[in-house]
Amino acid sequence: MSTSTNPFQELEQLFERMNRQFEESSRSWGADSPLTRWTRGFEEMAVDLIEHDEEFVVTVDLPGYERDEVTIEVTDHTLRIEAEHEEEAAEEGENYLRQERHHESMHRSIRLPDEVDKENVSARMKNGVLSVTLPKLEVEEARRIEIE
Template identity: 45%
Template sequence: MRQNPFDDLEELLNRISNQVEEGMMTGGLQVPGSVAVDVADEGDEFVVTADLPGYETDDIELTLSDGALRLEATREDETAFEEGEYVRRERTSKSANRRIRLPEPVDEEAVSATFTNGVLTVTLPKESGDDESKRIDIE
């Protein structure tokens, strides 16, 4: 008996759909150029943690606007060395970004951020606030 050619296609689509659903549920699905983050609700504040290895504090910009935290990081090319030539070169300019919608308003004046050993931690105390944008300095 001859098999319907659409059966193979349907099976492939089902497998892809299952992998996407599984990735979304486990947090394993990530868009290239985006930053993987953890957002914890600790009762009176939200704590956002992001891994940014290879970046310096000055490479990272945080802004808070319209109930969302925006993280942008850009790392420039290392300058070429004076003598010799590269055998392999994979470390180039890199940028990453992420916009995280916060489920509740936060006190924009009390937001703080630290960057230690490639891990960015942003603490956002909950509170009602205005709709203006505020830049967040990283300690």
């Protein structure tokens, strides 16, 4: 019996690896690089994925983001997290000598090792740390079929 792989799953994993490598290399370019404006928004989202007996727990550092700025989606074996700040207009009349604070967006897709019960996923956020609990889906044992 051969096991078939999902080509879209392999592509998604390839893009995740490429994204991480791009993020790592872009950090070395520095603030004065011509690509700095283009790479803004590709900030790294630090993620921990822990497996317990009956659930997965994903912990994500999102300093400076509020609950209403974070979106979580679960599909099949993938958890997608997006965090986006609303752009604030600079105060008119302010004479900035230096302005380094920027509002940015981040996103990350995490491939989960097993299927999860999408209906019972829960999330909480405290002090810029997001915790997502994903209960594992109970997989039924294979049933043998008698051939007539």
